[in-house]
Amino acid sequence: MxxxxxxxxxxxxxxxxxxxxxxxxxxxxxxxxxxxxxxxxxxxxxxxxxxxxxxxxxxxxxxPKSEWADMPRSIGQYGMSEGEPQLREALAAQARALGIDCDASQVMIVSGSQQTLDLAAKLYIDKGTEILLEAPTYLAALQIFQLFGADCLTVPLLAEGPDLNALRQRLEQHSPSFAYLIPTFQNPSAVRYSETARDAVAALLDEFGVTLIEDEPYRELTFDGGSARPIVSRLKKASWIYTGTVSKTLMPGLRVGYLIATPDLFPHLLKLKQSADLHTNRVGQWQALQWIGSEHYxxxxxxxxxxxxxxxxxxxxxxxxxxxxxxxxxxxxxxxxxxxxxxxxxxxxxxxxxxxxxxxxxxxxxxxxxxxxxxxxxxxxxxxxxxxxxxxxxxxxxxxxxxxxxxxxxx
Known part of the structure; x- marks a missing residue:
């Protein structure tokens, strides 16, 4: 062996x-x-x-079994940096159904939601920049934030969500550029924030003016039928980036994720994406569009x-x-x-x-x-x-x- x-x-x-x-x-x-x-x-x-x-x-x-026969030849051409307009419309409609106030102009298709984290790190992090994370948190997010030199402030994760007393203390004592949270079936802990915790987190981020990056790759994989509105839908003042993917529900090989951002952040994220790869896989986007919002999905x-x-x-x-x-x-x-x-x-x-x-x-x-x-x-x-x-x-x-x-x- x-x-x-x-x-x-x-x-x-x-x-x-x-x-x-x-x-x-x-x-x-x-x-x-x-x-x-x-x-x-x-x-x-x-x-x-x-x-x-x-x-x-x-x-x-x-x-799922994928069908390609009806894919237009034009999909093989370069597309918009923001992604396919129809897919962006479909994802915006899906987000509004979750309570997120947005339209398609705030949606960007990315090469898996990991690219969202890369763009956010480039937008916010210099060496020594303070950011706020759950403990534990998603390993690949931690790696990229530390690569850019972030000073990672952490808050213990409890059964219903983050330790709110510790969260307030962190916010009172520091000025993090953003908070990165995974409130629905968190990776790795599988914790799902309660409604009370989501409201409290949103109120604290609004109070201290801290941007939220909310990562929800597992939202659709619920086994008890329970759900909860994203934290970004509860924010009244703070800027936010919401990110998701089709990798866990359709096919990771499509490499299709998305971000939705407040209008003050979106133009900067778009310029960063254009400097990174210009375009996202149009073939994967086309396939994702055959599913998103449909009855068979x-x-x-x-x-x-x-x-x-x-x-x-x-x-x-x-x-x-x-x-x-x-x-x-x-x-x-x-x-x-x-x-x-x-x-x-x-x-x-x-x-x-x-x-x-x-x-x-x-x-x-x-x-x-x-x-x-x-x-x-x-x-x-x-x-x-x-x-x-x-x-x-x-x-x-x-x-x-x-x-x-x-x-x-x-x-």
Missing amino acids: RSIVISVNQFDVFPFLSASGDPMPFSERVTRLKSSLIREILAAAQRPEMMSFAGGLPAEAML EQHLLELRSFYRTRRDAFEAALQRHFADLAEWNSPQGGLFFWLTLKHKIDTRTLLDSALAQNVAFMPGEPFFADPDANPGYLRLNFSHIDPERLDEGLKRLAAVIRHTQLSQAA
């Missing part, structure tokens, strides 16, 4: 040296560039024998929710069998992840090599925190993608790795 070794230390800053050993003439920003932990793990997870709980991959069985969402609800239930049953003595968790009411807190804290990054040797991949929880070394003992496990027939064995092996490591460290 080919071994894969992933060291905790290899995710430190790269040594940027030329072939002769001299420093490379790169930008100061690049000195903060770190290797992506999830990229390394997902590369290992491509092995056919690997049982992976690592990435947030949709189930391939639920990727609504039917697809119903089937998707039922499918993932079944997978969540099977996953939780297997967790009860193998992890009841090792960890605590809440049953996610939507999204694609379980967030586990180990009862006996260890740095879960130290488990990777042993788990991969057992053909099990998972995401350690520490990198989802701005200060990973101060937050040991968490795991993010994806339940959407693994073959159900391999689920039990995969969790059994992962639990065995944790028990062995805990015993070794206690000895």
